[in-house]
Amino acid sequence: MSTTTFTHPVSEVATAAGVAPSAVRFYEQHGIITAIRTAGDQRRFDESAACRIRVAKVAQRVGLTVREIAEIFAGLPTDPRPEDWGRVAESLIAEAESRTAALKSYLTDMRGGGRLCEIDV
Template sequence: MFTLSVGDVAAASGVASSAVRFYEQHGVITAVRTAGDQRRFDEGAACRIRVAKVAQRVGLTVREIAEIFAGLPDDPQPADWGQVADTLIAEAESRTAALKSYLNDMQSAGRLCEIDL
């Protein structure tokens, strides 16, 4: 189960080893410790990091991503990932709508300091 090293997860997810430790520290992924105090991750860690990177591009914080992932079972199935995707899509659409509203407000030739946030 928990057999992948930090380097393995980093290579599989396309991030630096320090990023793997960062995501673990913030609850996006979980590790167990060996007798030699080395971190070991399960096969899903790289997938979670890749999804987290997409979520960050949408604008979610690492804390928000960890909260979304907290609802996933230990061995997420496609339907579970579908729910995560639905959440990310809804969040992206909401943030896009807010950004469009801000753009419209800025183009209205009003005073920028009077834009409602």
């Protein structure tokens, strides 16, 4: 069994995830990633932090809120395995398909020529 080590500073996680350091702190604040603090009060993250952020960015593009993403990630172990990420992918795919179907329905309703304020949302 692997032991999770928290050795990566904010700057490394930001670079690996393709985000600004402020985004790393944002995702930590909202429970997407977890850090420990050093004796000098600096954040240190584990290996999965950058991956979690990249997945969260995809989920946000699908339309999920940070709170919804945190709920999906809540079931992930500290050191996720491929099958753990597979379950996250299944959740994101199901949510994306549901939201796509709803959007298509709204488009159909808008094209129907009726009053926009009467579309059920």
